[in-house]
Amino acid sequence: MQGWIDGFQRSIEYIERNLSETLDIGEIAKTAALSSFYYQRIFGAMCGMTVGEYIRARRMTMAAQELTCSDCKVIDIAAKYGYDSPDSFAKAFQRFHGITPTQARESGANLRSLVPLHIKISLEGGNMLDYKIVEKAPFTVVGVRRRFDCDTSYKEIPVFWDEWMSDTKGLKGMFGICSDMDGKTFDYWIADLYQPWENIPADCEIYQVPGGLWALFRCEGPLPDSMQTVNTQIWSEWLPALQGYTLAGNYSLEFYLPPTKDPADTVSYICIPIKKV
Template sequence: MNGWSEGISRAIDYMEEHLTEDLDIQTIAGEACVSGFYFQKIFCALCGFTVGEYIRNRRLTLAAQELSSGKARVLDVALKYGYDSPDSFARAFTRFHGVSPSAAREKGSQLRSFAPLKIKLTLEGGTMLEYRITEKAQFTVMGLTRQFNMDTSYQEIPRFWSEHMKSEQGAVVCGMYGICLGGNGKLFNYMIADNYLPWNEVPPHCETRVIPAGTWAVFPCRGPLPQTLQDVNTQIWSEWLPACKAYRLAGNYNIEMYGPPAEKLEDTYSEIWIPIEKV
C-alpha cells in the first residue's frame, strides 16, 4: 500500500477545499486511490469517526466562525454549508454548539471548534498481528441482506444481528458469515449468511450471493465479541495495510467468519477476511 499516508492526506485536503460544495465519496476516495467503500472503512478505523461526521463537524465549525463575526445572515450561511432550510441548519448547529445560530452572532457566545485533520508520521506498530495469505475457490452463500448507511452502521448492524437471532429466520440462517458488500456511496449492503447448499430451497426473504475465487488475507480473532473483532479490524486498517508492500486491496467486500459458540467468552473464535491481490 505505497503512498498510503499521502493518499489519505490528499483526500483530507480535497474535503477541506470543497466544504462549501457537494462532496461525493467516490471523488474523495479517488484522491487516496481506493474505492469509496474501503476509504470509509479506513478513515473510520484511523480517525474514530466517519467521513460524514468529519465533513459535518468541519462545516458547522466554519459556519460558527462566520456567524460570530456578526456580518453573515443565518440563511446565507445555512445554504453555503449545504443545508436546505434554516430549520435543519438550526437543529444541527444547536446539537453541535449548544447554542442557536442566532445566539452565535452575539458577542461572548461559547462555540465549539473541530480542527481539520493533519497527517503526522508517528512511530507505531510493534504489536503482533497474526494473519495468513490463502487462496479460496469460488463459493456461494445464502442469507438475509439489509442496506446500511456507513455513518450509522456500527450501531445498526449489531441491532440487525440481534433482531435476526430472535426471529424465525435465525433458525434457518445460523450466521456463519457477516458480509459487507460495498456500494457506490455511503450506502452498502450487509449480509448475515451461511454456506449455500444447492439441494435446499432458498427460504423466503433470503437470497444467494457468489463470492468469487481469489486471494485473501485472513486474520484470526480470539476473545469476546464484538470487542476482539473491532480491535483486530482497527489494526488491519491502521497498521497492517499501510505497511503491506506486496499486496493491495481487491474486490469491494470483506467477510467476518464466526466459529461455533464457545463455553467461555475468551475462547470465542472468529476471523476477518480481506480480499487482496499482488501489487
C-alpha cells in the same frame, strides 16, 4: 507506506477545499487512490468518526466562524454549507455547538471547533497481528441482507444480528458480508454456506463471493470487542505498512466459528480481498 499516507492526506485537503460544495464520497476516495468502500472503512478506523461526521463537523466549525466574524445572514451561511433551510441548519448547529446560530453571535458565546485532520503514522511499539494470505475459489452463500448507511452502520448492524438470530429462521450466522458499497450505503449479509440440495429459508437469497487472494486475520475473545480491535489494527497499522499487495474487490467478509461456552475462547476472522501488485 509514505505514498499511501500522502494519498490519504490529499483526500483530507480535497474535503477542506470543497466544504462549501457538494462532496461526493467517490471523488474523495479517488484522491486517495482507493475505492469508496475501503476509503470509508479506513477513515473510520484511523479517525474515530465517519467521513460524513467529519464533513458535518468541519462545516459547523466554519459556519460558526463566519457567524462570529461577519455580517452574513444565517440563511446565506446555511445555503453555503448545504442546508436547504435556516431551520435545518439551526437544528444541526445546535446539536454540534449546543447553542443556536443567533446565540453564537452574542459576546462570550461558547463554540466548538474541529480542526482539519492531518494524517501521520507514528511508531508506538510492536502490536502483534496474526494473519495469513490464502487463495480461495469462488463460493456461494445463502442469507438475508439489509441496506445500511455508512454513518450509522456500526450501531445498526448489531441490532440486525439480534433481530435475525433471536429466531434463527434456518441460518446459523457463519458469515457477515459487506458488499455493493455505492459510496454512502452498502449491503450487509448474515449468511451461511449455500447447499444446493437444501431449501432457501424464507426472506433469504443467494450471493456468490468471488474467488482470489484473501488476507485472513484471527480474532480471539468476546465479540464484538475482539473483532473491533483487530479491525482497527488492520486499517490503521497493517494496511499502511502493506507491501507487495493492494486491496481488491468491493466487499469484505467476517467468518464466525461455532460459539463456545466461554466467550473468552471465541474465535472469528476478518477476511480482506487482496491482489499482488
